[in-house]
């Protein structure tokens with residue numbers, strides 16, 4: 536399985552994601568600089584990792600969304616390729632309009648960095664197939680701008696079309712409907728604020744994220 540991990544100026548979870556994919560599913564994970572114009576042709580999954588792209592200036596992810604590589608990422612997504620945006624990657628996906636909504640400053644206006652209970656609302660996705668439906672997993676969060684926001688009508692449509700995949704058990708940031716992760720309508724683009732790559736080994740304090748990566752590997756194998 537080939538994973539292309541895009542590095543933007545200010546990304547800081549890129550190596551964690553690479554390590555998680557290598558550890559959990561022996562994937563071939565390649566770093567791609569944001570200024571590149573194309574993705575490796577054998578890419579199975581694109582990851583936009585967490586961090587502080589462009590120092591979070593303007594809005595989190597706003598400048599990264601205009602990077603040269605993002606045109607190829609959008610085309611890859613249009614062809615049905617799997618795209619995952621974690622935390623700052625989720626910001627970038629909303630700014631690039633590959634996912635609906637926006638992520639506003641946390642209700643507390645504080646940066647929150649801690650473990651968090653997350654409910655897996657759907658397990659019929661490429662990202663969650665090894666979890667039980669409604670299972671509670673512990674994924675850490677580490678963000679300042681994590682309040683998921685969408686206007687009322689679009690939020691109703693998002694819920695009705697089953698695009699909410701992860702929900703906070705305790706809603707630490709005031710997200711509407713406690714939404715922690717969503718997909719696009721087609722189900723191949725995922726954005727989530729929690730960090731599964733930070734819980735893939737007991738030394739990291741948990742292994743709740745292992746099935747996220749293993750599930751993706753299984754999905755890709757079965758699709759070939």
Ligand SMILES: NC(=O)CC[C@H](N)C(=O)O
Pocket residue numbers: 584585586587588591595621622623624677678679680681
């Ligand atoms: N861990 C992250 O990706 C953080 C995202 C962003 N810099 C924020 O603070 O909200």
